Amino acid sequence: MPKGVEVQVLSHPPAMIEQLFSQKLTEPENGLGGLEMRRGLDLELALQLINKSWESEIYASCPNDADKRFKDLGSLEEWLSRERQVYPLVDEQSQDLGGIIWHGPKPFPKAEFGPQAAQDTFAIRLYKGYRGRGLAEPFMKNCLWDYVTTVVENGRAGYFHGIWLSSRLDRKGAQVLFRRFGYQEIGRDSEEVFMLLSPEKIRQIIGGA
Secondary structure, eight states: OOTTOOOOOOSSOOHHHHHHHHHHTTOOOOSSTTEEEOSSOOHHHHHHHHHHTTSHHHHHHOHHIIIIITSSHHHHHHHHTTTOEEEEEEETTTOOEEEEEEEEEOOOOOGGGOOOOOOEEEEEEEOTTTTTSSOHHHHHHHHHHHHHHHHHHTTOGGGOOOEEEEEETTOHHHHHHHHHHTOEEEEEOSSEEEEEEOHHHHHHHHHTO
């Protein structure tokens, strides 16, 4: 189980993923180098999230964090009301927020790319001092495992058909990471690349953890 996250797995999850969960639970290492992965935000972490959204590198690539999503506590509360599952990555000693990942239901926004079954989205942020430490992929893998578990627990397994993301065209390093993780490009417009993590690839990732 990912360190710092308590998860109750259904006793009889769908057969498609039952073996994957039981395999993951036998693995004690989370690959996060002593950092703690949590589910949800408290007030201190929420305030750090708001402040760190103004970091120059974060603002340059994700200005909506500071300008809209995490502008203040009211904006953050409204954003969380959209069923976002937030995973903070926290330094156990200092309680410093090292990064966040979020998943949640959100319709794919680009009809011109054709019908997309995936109706869940994903995003990741790593803050100053935590980038370049090889944290992104294990963080993504641990969060993916936990999110799919919650999808099953909430009775959404029959409606879960993969995860999509969008990435600005100039974030080429991020796109390399996403492709390496298993996302495939399904289209792009003048500003963003849109990528999909299929259910088959999700099973491979979780099963190979």
